[in-house]
Amino acid sequence: GDSVTQMEGPVTLSEEAFLTINCTYTATGYPSLFWYVQYPGEGLQLLLKATKADDKGSNKGFEATYRKETTSFHLEKGSVQVSDSAVYFCALKTGGYQKVTFGTGTKLQVIP
Amino acid sequence: SQTIHQWPATLVQPVGSPLSLECTVEGTSNPNLYWYRQAAGRGLQLLFYSVGIGQISSEVPQNLSASRPQDRQFILSSKKLLLSDSGFYLCAWSVGTGGAYEQYFGPGTRLTVT
Numbered sequence: 012g013d014s015v016t017q018m019e020g021p022v023t024l025s026e027e028a029f030l031t032i033n034c035t036y037t038a039t040g041y042p043s044l045f046w047y048v049q050y051p052g053e054g055l056q057l058l059l060k061a062t063k064a065d066d067k068g069s070n071k072g073f074e075a076t077y078r079k080e081t082t083s084f085h086l087e088k089g090s091v092q093v094s095d096s097a098v099y100f101c102a103l104k105t106g107g108y109q110k111v112t113f114g115t116g117t118k119l120q121v122i123p
Numbered sequence: 124s125q126t127i128h129q130w131p132a133t134l135v136q137p138v139g140s141p142l143s144l145e146c147t148v149e150g151t152s153n154p155n156l157y158w159y160r161q162a163a164g165r166g167l168q169l170l171f172y173s174v175g176i177g178q179i180s181s182e183v184p185q186n187l188s189a190s191r192p193q194d195r196q197f198i199l200s201s202k203k204l205l206l207s208d209s210g211f212y213l214c215a216w217s218v219g220t221g222g223a224y225e226q227y228f229g230p231g232t233r234l235t236v237t
Contacts, residue, residue, distance in 0.1 A: 045225055054129075054213050054228035055167075100166070104224070110182075111226055115166035 013038045015101050017114035024091055024121050032086040032117045034075075034101035042103040044068075044077055044084040049098045049116070058086075058099070091121045125150035129214050129229040137237055142187075142201040144232050146214030149195065154216040156197040157226060158189055161211040173197060209236045 018033040036042065043062045047055040059068030064079035073088045084101060101114040126149045136142060148154050158170040169182045171189035179189050186205060190198045197214060211233055215226040 043225075047228075052231075052233075054231045055215075056228070057225050060225055110169060110172065113167045 013042070013103060013105060013112040015103055015112055015114035017101050017117050019117070021118040021120055024119070026093055026121055026123050027090045030086070030088040030091045030095075030119070032099055032119070034084045034086065034114060036082050036084065036101070036103050038103055038105055040105045042105045044075070045102040045104070045111070046073070046075055046084070046086050047100040047102060049100065051097070055100060091119070093121045093123055095119060096121045125216075125227065127214060127216055127227060127229040129232050131232060132230065133233045135235045135237060136204050138206055139203050142199070142204050142208070142234070144199040144212055144234075146197040146199075146229055147195055148216045151195070151216070151218060153194060154218055156191060157215040157217075158197065158199050159213040159215065161213060163210070167213070171199070204236045206236050209234055
């Protein structure tokens with residue numbers, strides 16, 4: 012079945028550091044890929060998405076590129092801020108199905 | 124614009140008591156609706172999803188049930204809560220069935236079973 016694997020957290024970075032959160036997937040067919048962010052005590056918010064190979068999703072300085080050859084969708088940001096502290100979830104959805112498969116989440120803590 | 128509401132925001136219930144969590148969506152018609160549970164420090168577990176009124180698919184056999192009495196209303200219930208039912212419950216909606224249709228999440232309900 013479909014699955015998403017994320018790097019273990021927590022990830023602790025200093026403000027203005029470069030961020031990478033790794034995400035790899037296994038899926039039948041051609042999935043769409045998503046990154047969601049969850050701030051403390053809140054629901055998940057869509058951060059960015061990519062629907063086909065080589066697409067780059069971007070939002071709020073975050074980027075991720077759909078790499079079909081490596082089945083990866085790594086999240087990056089050039090300079091993190093304290094306000095980026097949250098849990099980040101990688102997810103996939105295969106067309107025609109209702110379910111989204113989520114990774115276990117990676118907690119990011121940014122210190123001043 | 125579309126909005127999704129969940130209530131209550133927090134709930135503390137004793138073991139063996141009943142449960143009813145409600146989710147409503149505004150600003151869209153015939154959404155797909157989902158219930159997820161997030162245990163402390165863990166990822167999301169899909170519990171139920173619904174593609175229409177009265178249509179419920181269960182992903183995990185357990186003592187929870189779901190109902191969809193109206194197009195934009197989704198209810199999660201239990202007759203007798205267990206300690207293991209504690210967690211953060213999230214409702215979500217989407218439209219369409221294609222792969223590009225992302226899900227939108229509500230603010231969640233924090234349930235503590237004591």
